[in-house]
Amino acid sequence: xxxxxxxxxxxxxVLHGASLLDDQAHLLAQxxxxxxxxxxxxxxxxxxxYDRSVPPAPAxxxxxxxxxxxxxxxxxxxxxxxxxxxxxxxxxFGARLLRSSGLILAGSPADGLAPLVLDDDHGPVRIYPLxxxxxxxxxxxxxxxxxxxxxxxxAAMLDAIRAAHPKGERSVVVGHGFVSGGVxxxxxxxxxxxxxxxxxxxxxxxxxxxxxxxxxxxxKVSQGVRYAGSLMRYSFSEADHDKAVSVVDLGPERACEVQxxxxxxxxxxxxxxxxxxxxxxxxxxxxxxxxxxxxxxxDEEPMFDAMGKLRAVYPNVLHIERPxxxxxxxxxxxxxxxxxxxxxxxFASFFADVTGKxxxxxxxxxLVGVLQRVENAAREVxx
Ligand SMILES: [Mn+2]
Numbered sequence: 443x444x445x446x447x448x449x450x451x452x453x454x455x456v457l458h459g460a461s462l463l464d465d466q467a468h469l470l471a472q473x474x475x476x477x478x479x480x481x482x483x484x485x486x487x488x489x490x491x492y493d494r495s496v497p498p499a500p501a502x503x504x505x506x507x508x509x510x511x512x513x514x515x516x517x518x519x520x521x522x523x524x525x526x527x528x529x530x531x532x533x534x535f536g537a538r539l540l541r542s543s544g545l546i547l548a549g550s551p552a553d554g555l556a557p558l559v560l561d562d563d564h565g566p567v568r569i570y571p572l573x574x575x576x577x578x579x580x581x582x583x584x585x586x587x588x589x590x591x592x593x594x595x596x597a598a599m600l601d602a603i604r605a606a607h608p609k610g611e612r613s614v615v616v617g618h619g620f621v622s623g624g625v626x627x628x629x630x631x632x633x634x635x636x637x638x639x640x641x642x643x644x645x646x647x648x649x650x651x652x653x654x655x656x657x658x659x660x661x662k663v664s665q666g667v668r669y670a671g672s673l674m675r676y677s678f679s680e681a682d683h684d685k686a687v688s689v690v691d692l693g694p695e696r697a698c699e700v701q702x703x704x705x706x707x708x709x710x711x712x713x714x715x716x717x718x719x720x721x722x723x724x725x726x727x728x729x730x731x732x733x734x735x736x737x738x739x740x741d742e743e744p745m746f747d748a749m750g751k752l753r754a755v756y757p758n759v760l761h762i763e764r765p766x767x768x769x770x771x772x773x774x775x776x777x778x779x780x781x782x783x784x785x786x787x788x789f790a791s792f793f794a795d796v797t798g799k800x801x802x803x804x805x806x807x808x809l810v811g812v813l814q815r816v817e818n819a820a821r822e823v824x825x
Contacts, residue, residue, distance in 0.1 A: 443562045443692040445569075445614065446477055449488035449655030450672035452527065454501030456493075457676065457711070457734060458760035463500055468708040469673055470508045473687065476703060478516050480689050483560050483567075485518055488655030488670060489525025489574055489618030491533060513545050521558055523548040524573040525618040525655055526633055548573045548616075551583045551599055555606060557613075564694035567612045567650075570603050574618040574633075574656075592619060592633060597645045604648060612692065615646065618655045623663045628679035629672075630656060643667050651690055651698050659683050666698060675711035678736040678761065709733050709758060717741050718748055725755035736761040744796045766798040785813050 451470070455462050477485055492501055512518045522545070524530040530549030537547040546558050548571035557568040580595035581587055584602065589595050596619065607613055620626070620633055622640045633639030633656075643664045646652045652667040658680055660671030670688045675681060686702035693699070710730060714721055715738040725731055735756050739748060741764070752759045783791070789809060790801045801809065 443560065443564075443567050443612070444480065444482040445651065445653065445688075445690040445692065446480060446482035446485045447488065447653045447668070447670045447688040447690055448473065448486070448673070449618075449653075449670045450490045450525070450658055450676075451487065451505075452490055452493040452672065452676055453504055454493045454497045455676055460734065460758065460760055462674070462676075463498075463504065465674060465708050467504055469705045470504065472705045473673075474508060474511045474516070476687065476705075477512055477518060480703075482518065482689070483562065484558065484569060485512055485520045486569070486571075486614075486616045486653045487520070487522045488616050488653050489523045490527040490655055490672075491522060491525065492528050494527060495529035495532065509545060513543055517544075519544040519546075519558060519560070521546045521548070521569055521571050521616055523553075523571045523616050523618055523655070526574045526631060528574075530573055546571055551575060551580050554599055555602060565611065566608075567614060567692065568607060569614045569616065572599060572603075572615055572617045575599060592639050593641050593645070596641045600645055612650045613648075614651045614653065614692070615649045616653045617646075620656055621646075621654060621663050621667065624657045624661060624669060625659055627658050627677060627683070629658055629677035650692055650696055653688075653690070660686050660688070660702060662700075666696070668700065673705075674707050678711065678713055681711060681713045681736075712736075713738060714756075715740065718745060718751065722751060722755055728756075731756055732758055735759045736763065738763045738765065740765070742766050742798055767795065786810070 451466065453463070453466055491505060509520060512520050522533070524533045534547040534549030537549070540547060548554065550573065554570050554572035557570045560567050560569065575592060575595045577589060577591055577595040580599060581589045584598055586598060589598055600615070603615070620640050621643050623643055646667055650666060654667065654669045657669045658672040658676060659669065661669050663669065668688060671683065671685050674685055675683055684704065686704045689701040689703055691699045710733045712733055713736045716724070717740050721737060735758060737752055737759055739762060748762055749759065752762070786809060793801055
């Protein structure tokens with residue numbers, strides 16, 4: 443039994459003002475080719491298909507095209523679950539009609555109890571599509587008003603699945619959430635305030651494979667419990683992630699074999715560090731000058747229009763960071779009322795903010811002269 447596992451496509455995502463839709467389409471074209479090549483028994487997309495509950499129309503169009511190619515053109519079975527970014531109702535529009543075509547769209551916890559049943563030489567395999575679980579929705583669905591928190595809600599849903607699962611048959615769960623032991627990045631939206639969004643990996647005991655979505659770094663949490671990772675890097679905090687999709691081969695026994703396949707992004711999301719002059723100079727020999735960049739500038743001097751200069755050579759610079767300014771503003775500390783600060787102190791603080799250094803005696807002396815001339819000029823105007 444072969445499963446092609448992917449997650450977190452976040453279609454329609456905007457990174458620092460740049461729409462990533464063309465990049466997503468480029469990667470999904472490769473994904474469709476891969477699916478045609480490896481011929482899985484099922485493709486699973488483990489949630490956060492869209493970036494927003496009301497996705498932009500071109501994102502809906504793209505998903506429509508990719509799903510039609512997989513299901514209609516190649517004849518594959520596809521299981522899609524809603525993640526915490528998706529609207530369960532909108533994502534599962536038409537689900538009852540589409541199921542007979544081989545497309546399973548799961549939005550409600552009830553869908554988790556309606557598995558896709560597949561067969562191979564070793565017998566049946568049941569694929570349980572469990573969307574992101576809101577505890578309130580699970581309480582209502584299972585009529586268990588005392589279920590509090592995502593851990594309890596997930597455990598209860600999995601118990602219901604186990605109770606209905608025929609003994610001796612193999613089973614796969616598709617899920618979306620934060621399973622403890624996984625490593626986070628900056629672009630996953632917290633599932634619950636205060637860290638209670640975490641689910642213990644032990645609740646998945648007994649399933650042959652658990653195809654997870656939510657965490658953006660591809661990773662194995664425990665035996666048979668895996669995050670496929672996101673389609674591409676969705677924040678600069680993911681600049682060290684090697685994105686991939688997982689080809690999972692499930693044998694007759696518990697063990698499964700996983701192969702990671704990398705897709706090639708049209709533009710990479712990465713971080714460049716250096717002084718402005720170095721970065722500008724390096725750009726000429728950079729074959730990937732179209733990448734989406736965050737540039738960390740190490741210069742201490744004030745600079746004019748760094749973004750304009752960088753974009754002349756790296757057109758897709760999306761963000762500039764200057765550690766020296768952050769350090770300086772940290773040192774200035776609490777906000778003060780500038781009307782109560784002398785001109786000298788106000789300028790000294792501005793100078794420290796921009797350069798990270800205090801005014802030296804010579805500079806202070808020079809400034810005293812300038813301030814005096816300004817004051818004299820102002821007095822003359824008043825008189
Ligand atoms: Mn998510």
